[in-house]
Amino acid sequence: MKLMENLKVQLEERSYDIIIAAGVLKKVNEVLADFAAARRCLIVTDSNVQPLYESTLKLGLAEIGAETADYVYPAGEEHKTPETVVDICRKGVRSGLDRKSLIVALGGGVCGDMAGFAAAMYMRGIGFIQIPTTLLSMVDSSVGGKTGTDLPEGKNLIGAFWQPQIVVIDPETLKTLPAEEVCCGLAEVVKYGMILDEEFFSLLEKNIDKLKSLDMGFYTKIIRRCCELKAEVVSKDEREGGLRAILNYGHTFGHALELLSNFEVAHGKAVSMGMAIAAELAADTGRISKELAERQNALLKKLDLPVKAPAGFDAEEVYNAMMQDKKTLGKIIRVVLPDAIGKVSIVKGLEKDIVTKAIRKCCE
Numbered sequence: 468m469k470l471m472e473n474l475k476v477q478l479e480e481r482s483y484d485i486i487i488a489a490g491v492l493k494k495v496n497e498v499l500a501d502f503a504a505a506r507r508c509l510i511v512t513d514s515n516v517q518p519l520y521e522s523t524l525k526l527g528l529a530e531i532g533a534e535t536a537d538y539v540y541p542a543g544e545e546h547k548t549p550e551t552v553v554d555i556c557r558k559g560v561r562s563g564l565d566r567k568s569l570i571v572a573l574g575g576g577v578c579g580d581m582a583g584f585a586a587a588m589y590m591r592g593i594g595f596i597q598i599p600t601t602l603l604s605m606v607d608s609s610v611g612g613k614t615g616t617d618l619p620e621g622k623n624l625i626g627a628f629w630q631p632q633i634v635v636i637d638p639e640t641l642k643t644l645p646a647e648e649v650c651c652g653l654a655e656v657v658k659y660g661m662i663l664d665e666e667f668f669s670l671l672e673k674n675i676d677k678l679k680s681l682d683m684g685f686y687t688k689i690i691r692r693c694c695e696l697k698a699e700v701v702s703k704d705e706r707e708g709g710l711r712a713i714l715n716y717g718h719t720f721g722h723a724l725e726l727l728s729n730f731e732v733a734h735g736k737a738v739s740m741g742m743a744i745a746a747e748l749a750a751d752t753g754r755i756s757k758e759l760a761e762r763q764n765a766l767l768k769k770l771d772l773p774v775k776a777p778a779g780f781d782a783e784e785v786y787n788a789m790m791q792d793k794k795t796l797g798k799i800i801r802v803v804l805p806d807a808i809g810k811v812s813i814v815k816g817l818e819k820d821i822v823t824k825a826i827r828k829c830c831e
């Protein structure tokens with residue numbers, strides 16, 4: 468079995484590998500030996516993932532002499548709270564975790580964000596490992612070190628940059644992921660093509676069948692490319708001083724739609740609609756042709772992702788919600804707009820009228 472399809476996130480002394488291989492979870496003893504052998508590990512996972520994959524992980528860790536305890540929270544974004552993060556830390560204390568111990572996140576983005584944040588705080592910072600099991604977490608949240616939790620006042624409002632020691636991705640785990648979650652993850656995959664890689668975008672266009680049938684070879688390849696692209700961006704701008712903001716393509720509009728729908732519109736679908744609005748705005752402001760916007764939207768539609776918001780959204784309200792986003796610095800609107808497939812710019816200070824016009828067109 469070929470285990471190593473390593474990529475590296477280059478961050479000097481905080482550099483780490485991303486291992487991507489179908490079936491790697493069953494070989495976790497081999498890939499984690501350098502990190503977890505004879506250490507105490509707290510596995511953090513949720514109520515859906517625990518019965519599916521935790522025993523395999525525990526077995527692998529036991530083989531290298533790691534002692535494990537676990538913290539299982541009820542699945543769902545509503546449990547991404549400071550209380551859960553504190554509970555993870557308290558379980559760590561009760562399980563005897565010391566400064567050499569590890570927290571291992573086994574699950575989606577909710578799990579990785581909270582486990583990573585707990586690791587950043589526990590005894591002022593201990594090591595952590597990401598084992599993402601959703602498409603979104605494989606291609607986005609497990610790489611790059613953004614950790615945190617929601618507050619009642621909004622999403623991801625507290626957190627820390629805390630890089631994992633290694634990311635282990637087993638695309639086989641996608642086989643149990645609900646189809647709707649795979650679909651949402653594909654919005655992020657399309658995002659990478661739009662922001663950085665036209666060739667990758669074309670590859671997606673030509674392989675709709677493989678994307679829809681969850682072809683493992685193809686998924687391994689595309690996850691790898693997304694991680695490679697994200698790793699390059701993070702290596703250049705770890706703390707989002709500039710470039711890293713391009714990863715938010717579609718997200719500023721998307722977050723506003725998510726918020727206004729009271730989170731009934733799923734994140735991936737909101738990002739898809741957000742990318743459609745961004746492309747519309749780019750066409751309206753002469754950055755791209757209508758045909759190019761249509762090319763993006765055609766791919767999204769083929770993947771069953773929406774390019775129009777459901778009825779009932781008001782463009783002014785979406786605009787106002789965008790202005791509340793923590794990323795709308797100093798109240799100057801800042802959006803990521805395409806210049807071509809595979810190239811985007813961060814555009815600041817657009818007039819409200821032009822932005823709301825583009826939103827309105829996608830809210831009909």
Ligand code: NAD
Binds near residue numbers: 575577
């Ligand atoms: P999630 O962790 O809630 O997982 C989605 C659902 O899939 C859950 O019900 C979970 O139990 C289930 N699940 C996970 N893996 C499974 C599997 N293999 N088989 C069956 N069921 C499985 O959510 P998500 O969509 O992975 O992540 C969303 C979160 O990620 C948000 O909180 C968002 O803020 C965060 N995020 C963080 C970053 C970052 O850079 N840190 C980036 C993007 C998103």
Ligand code: GLY
Binds near residue numbers: 610
């Ligand atoms: N998901 C955006 C980032 O990691 O910066």
